Amino acid sequence: MVETEHYDIVVFGGGKAGKTLAMDQASAGRRVAVVEAGMIGGSCINIACIPTKALVRSAQLVELSHHTATLGLSKSGPVALDMSRVAARTAEIVAGMVALNRAAFEASGFELLLGWGRFVDPRTIEVETEAGPRRVTGDRIYLNLGTKAAIPPIPGLREADPLTHVEALLLEILPTRLLVIGGGYIGMEMAQAFRHLGSEIVVIEAGPQLAAREDADVAAAIGGLLERDGIELVFNSRVAEVSGHSGTDVMVRLEDGRTFSGTHVLVAAGRTPMTGGIGLDIAGVDLTERGFIRVDETLKTSAAGIWAMGEVAGSPMFTHVSLDDYRVAKSGIAGGTYNTAGRMVPYVVFIDPEFARVGLSETEARKAGIAYRLAKMPMDIVPRARTLGERTGFMKALVAADDDRILGFAMLGVQAGEVMAVVQMAMLGGLPYTALRDAILAHPTVSEGLGMLFARVPPGR
Ligand SMILES: Cc1cc2nc3c(=O)[nH]c(=O)nc-3n(C[C@H](O)[C@H](O)[C@H](O)COP(=O)(O)OP(=O)(O)OC[C@H]3O[C@@H](n4cnc5c(N)ncnc54)[C@H](O)[C@@H]3O)c2cc1C
Ligand SMILES: NC(=O)c1ccc[n+]([C@@H]2O[C@H](COP(=O)([O-])OP(=O)(O)OC[C@H]3O[C@@H](n4cnc5c(N)ncnc54)[C@H](O)[C@@H]3O)[C@@H](O)[C@H]2O)c1
Helix, strand or coil, X not given: CCCEEEEEEEEECCXXXXXXXXXXXXXXXXXXXXXXXXXXXXXXXXXXXXXXXXXXHHHHHHHHHCCHHHHCCCCCCCCCCCHHHHHHHHHHHHHHHHHHHHHHHHHHCCEEEECEEEEEECCEEEEEECCEEEEEEEEEEEECCCEEECCCCCCCCHHHCCECHHHHCCCCCCCCEEEEECCCHHHHHHHHHHHHHCCEEEEECCCCCCCCCCCXXXXXXXXXXXXXXXXXXXXXXXXXXXXXXXXXXEEEEECCCCEEEECEEEECCCEEECCCCXXXXXXXXXXXXXXXXXXXXXXXCCCCCEEECCHHHXXXXXXXXXXXXXXXXXXXXXXXCCXXXXXXCCEEECCCCEEEEEECCHHHHHHCCCCEEEEEEEHXXXXXXXXXXXXXXXXXXXXXXXXXXXXXXXXXXCCHHHHHHHHHHHHHCCCEHHHHHHCCCCCCXXXXXXXXXXXXXXXXX
């Protein structure tokens, strides 16, 4: 009989929210255990954000190397790609961040139980550690279990052994021709990175555009960018069947009969929550229709004393949102009221150049019946974009029709993520758009373009 060990707090799943809460609470003197299947630091640093951005960096430099002549640099021959070195660099960056995380975990004093966990009674989690099973319970239990790549039920897809982001990030040989199923965040980032590294790419997207949440003009600009890179985009297309084997040769047949052959297929078609087979029903934790954990604005689940955070709780799928879920949980422990309602969630798609957005899109404003004024400007007129030789893209802002609040900002362009943060700060501070229009912004920076953009806002009513 395995004895149950009691903690003040048990964190089940060590993602961004969970590990941060565990370190915070352990440092404050509470007895804390974290149950984690094996990824020290969670998915972001091991298999998601960080390794993808490392890959993107190599890809950017390969792409830039094709344009060195325009910058006045001659090269003796084409840049040679060593894909195994690219993979090794990615692995080194991951290992470094895992080591940093491990050290911070140890310094905080929480107990890390490595192994697969599942509820065996309403408040007890059994963990399959290497040394055998252990059982833990806590006064408070926090679920931060994350998601995994969804594999749509397409005949032949599973049998084709498709790549997901996990395997794609480990490739030591560049795919000759990569078929990407899904034109969302992962599809866009991976498709362009592998294209820049030298693969032929076809992206097959079920919907009418890339980046489903964006305005049509924004999605069209992103699509145009990828097409100029030589990526073939196929929209409104459902895959009927996959045959062959990813890694050698594989074929995708669409419902309309068209076929695409490649050496590899990558699935980037959304995410499945890690809620199956771990006894959440035993714990009385209700799920939504899509299998995510049902939570309220304080991240409380249907089971008393159990909260859920991050992607598994249906929070927007970004590391910075999982971090904010930690703040909600921490506030709850301290008797505070901070919750998930009305959060401003920025995001950046790390294509080259970046796409970034914060606040409302035109589509969302119209749907919510919010009247707005629109300013849009090509990046081409921003002096810094010219000196950098990165003239592609635009900035776009929505300002309230009847006052000067900034409602939303979108940018496709060099350093878009950094520029977006400037606008986000203005929005958080409640500044009118005129503050950015009239600010003395350093010349020549990319952010200087904000002055030019907001000067284009039409007069209000
Ligand atoms: C390819 C890719 C790129 C991304 N890029 C970005 C980006 O650039 N920026 C950004 O903000 N977001 C990005 N994201 C999203 C981001 O990775 C997640 O939103 C973020 O990691 C937060 O995850 P989380 O805290 O919900 O859980 P996770 O970090 O996924 O943690 C969940 C943990 O639970 C563990 N676990 C699950 N089940 C069990 C079990 N039964 N027993 C024990 N342990 C278990 C898992 O091992 C895992 O470590 C990306 C995602 C992907 C897939
Ligand atoms: N830079 C970032 O912040 C970043 C990067 C990568 C991932 N992420 C997060 O991870 C999440 C998951 O990314 P994702 O790209 O897997 O999902 P996604 O929801 O962004 O995109 C999935 C796409 O696949 C399409 N699709 C679904 N089934 C399909 C099918 N059978 N055939 C063709 N197309 C199909 C959908 O229409 C959709 O456009 C994102 O929502 C995002 O929040 C963030």
